[in-house]
Amino acid sequence: MPDTTRSFGARVARFRTVNAWWIQIACYGASMALLVAVWEALGNSFGVLFVPFSTTVVRLWELLHSGPLLPALLVSGKLYLVTLTINIVVGVGLGLALARVSLIAAAFERYIFILYATPTIALVPFISVLFGFEFGPRVLVAVLISIFPILLGTMEGARSIPRQHLDVAAIFGSTERQLWRDVIVPYVTPYAMSGIKQSIALSMAGTLVAEFFLNPDGVAAVLLQGTTIVDSGWVLAVTLFIAIIAVLLVGIGELIERYLVKWRKASVG
Amino acid sequence: MTESAQARLVVENACLRYGALDVLAGLNLTVGSTEIVSIVGPSGCGKTTLLRCVGGLNQLNGGTIHIDGQRVEKPLPSVSMVFQHFGLFPWKSLWSNIAYGLKLRHRPKDEIASRVAEAIELVGLKGFEQSYPHQLSGGMQQRAGLARALVMEPKLLLMDEPFSAIDAQTREQLQFEMLRIWDRRPTAMMFVTHAIDEAVLMGDRVVVLAGRPAHVRAVREVNLPRPRDRSVVSSPEFIKLREQVWHDLFDQPGGTQARVQ
Numbered sequence A: 001m002p003d004t005t006r007s008f009g010a011r012v013a014r015f016r017t018v019n020a021w022w023i024q025i026a027c028y029g030a031s032m033a034l035l036v037a038v039w040e041a042l043g044n045s046f047g048v049l050f051v052p053f054s055t056t057v058v059r060l061w062e063l064l065h066s067g068p069l070l071p072a073l074l075v076s077g078k079l080y081l082v083t084l085t086i087n088i089v090v091g092v093g094l095g096l097a098l099a100r101v102s103l104i105a106a107a108f109e110r111y112i113f114i115l116y117a118t119p120t121i122a123l124v125p126f127i128s129v130l131f132g133f134e135f136g137p138r139v140l141v142a143v144l145i146s147i148f149p150i151l152l153g154t155m156e157g158a159r160s161i162p163r164q165h166l167d168v169a170a171i172f173g174s175t176e177r178q179l180w181r182d183v184i185v186p187y188v189t190p191y192a193m194s195g196i197k198q199s200i201a202l203s204m205a206g207t208l209v210a211e212f213f214l215n216p217d218g219v220a221a222v223l224l225q226g227t228t229i230v231d232s233g234w235v236l237a238v239t240l241f242i243a244i245i246a247v248l249l250v251g252i253g254e255l256i257e258r259y260l261v262k263w264r265k266a267s268v269g
Numbered sequence B: 001m002t003e004s005a006q007a008r009l010v011v012e013n014a015c016l017r018y019g020a021l022d023v024l025a026g027l028n029l030t031v032g033s034t035e036i037v038s039i040v041g042p043s044g045c046g047k048t049t050l051l052r053c054v055g056g057l058n059q060l061n062g063g064t065i066h067i068d069g070q071r072v073e074k075p076l077p078s079v080s081m082v083f084q085h086f087g088l089f090p091w092k093s094l095w096s097n098i099a100y101g102l103k104l105r106h107r108p109k110d111e112i113a114s115r116v117a118e119a120i121e122l123v124g125l126k127g128f129e130q131s132y133p134h135q136l137s138g139g140m141q142q143r144a145g146l147a148r149a150l151v152m153e154p155k156l157l158l159m160d161e162p163f164s165a166i167d168a169q170t171r172e173q174l175q176f177e178m179l180r181i182w183d184r185r186p187t188a189m190m191f192v193t194h195a196i197d198e199a200v201l202m203g204d205r206v207v208v209l210a211g212r213p214a215h216v217r218a219v220r221e222v223n224l225p226r227p228r229d230r231s232v233v234s235s236p237e238f239i240k241l242r243e244q245v246w247h248d249l250f251d252q253p254g255g256t257q258a259r260v261q
């Protein structure tokens, strides 16, 4: 007869198991090798409409070395950084305010979910009519696409502070300011960080969408240029470039998260 | 009964409602300045609620609570509390958890350092200062919870089932350590527990509550000698008291039948 308790325990244990770093890296490498192999094979059979990985890498090198990619990166990078900064400042600030001040929540919470449910693309025509096509409206579009994980994550965290933590603070005579410093901020940090990590990737999508739809500029314009001249090597090279940057940025986000919530390391396995 | 001149805590006619539910209705209680009062009562009868009111975490709807003559309307600095589930901050090291109360009060750095070191020594956690709570066993976490309360040198210590979430062996160890700590620096204490043995072992008096609303059903003086050690547990006096409290808890009022659940 199968021992169901044990197999469930084993499954839980497996869920919590953290493999050695070199095993993880090996798995990552293997999946990447597989992806490249498939890409190469597909590319070799599709020809010019879908060039192989090797050709893409060469095209990327050309675009970086003498092409428009680096100057475009500066333009997009600025939009990206401003977007991400606003996401973090406004997302965390508004998330805390919504969670801790019930009147603010009563006034605004519905709108946030309405905005979250609305595809931002649908708002682009109105935004361009109201604010034009310059940097400001671009930031607005990018932020609307990518702020929600931080906003909702922070809100969720600040609303779930266990009463016991608040009791301890009260019994030991904490002032409101001390409560924020010792309890609210540290408790909410992992929630906010998890939202920030998502937003790091989503802000890239937001940046590109804003550049696409509001008078093309930056990396999105370079991408569009490749599409217009039906140069699949060009388009794939830019896409690969975006992917590499995304992986790097999310990696940095993970490092920061690990540093900030090191007290939770073991408990989240 | 303790003379009221010596009383540290005086609860008079305490009333508290949660919506339509009367939790406390006219409850009276005093605790002397170095007295340990154990409080037992059926689950849900309002023990935690009473303790929270004394700690200033909940407000009464009627009646008063005074500590050293001062009316309790918010948490007072002379009162500390030990929580059933420890209540350590998982993001703070053990040292920082214990130093928490002193830091809130802006004590000088060297004073904090020496008092925290002393408290850590007292509860036997030396060497674990830099550990985070998740790296400690339940018993060690509650030792830390105890140290965090004791380091404040409270005049009144509130304990809400402090050892109930700890394994039986460690619990016994902690009971006697708690008695030893109290012997070194006697202070007033309200000790809520579900364990009758523990109530008799720790207390100078055992107050038996019944709900609802919570009222005092019986008070038993515990005249066991202090300092108390393991030999107390097998003394006839201890066993007699334990039986009395058991009957106070489980006998139906007016009846002679014991109700065993």
Ligand SMILES: Nc1ncnc2c1ncn2[C@@H]1O[C@H](COP(=O)(O)OP(=O)(O)OP(=O)(O)O)[C@@H](O)[C@H]1O
Pocket (backbone or CB within 6 Å): B018, B021, B023, B041, B042, B043, B044, B045, B046, B047, B048, B049, B050
């Ligand atoms: N925040 C609250 N809101 C509404 N009712 C509450 C609240 N806290 C406690 N109660 C009710 O008050 C009564 C007393 O609760 P309390 O926690 O004080 O009991 P207790 O004696 O400590 O129980 P236990 O021994 O199980 O810890 C219970 O019936 C409980 O349901």
Ligand SMILES: [Mg+2]
Pocket (backbone or CB within 6 Å): B047, B048, B049, B160
């Ligand atoms: Mg309770």
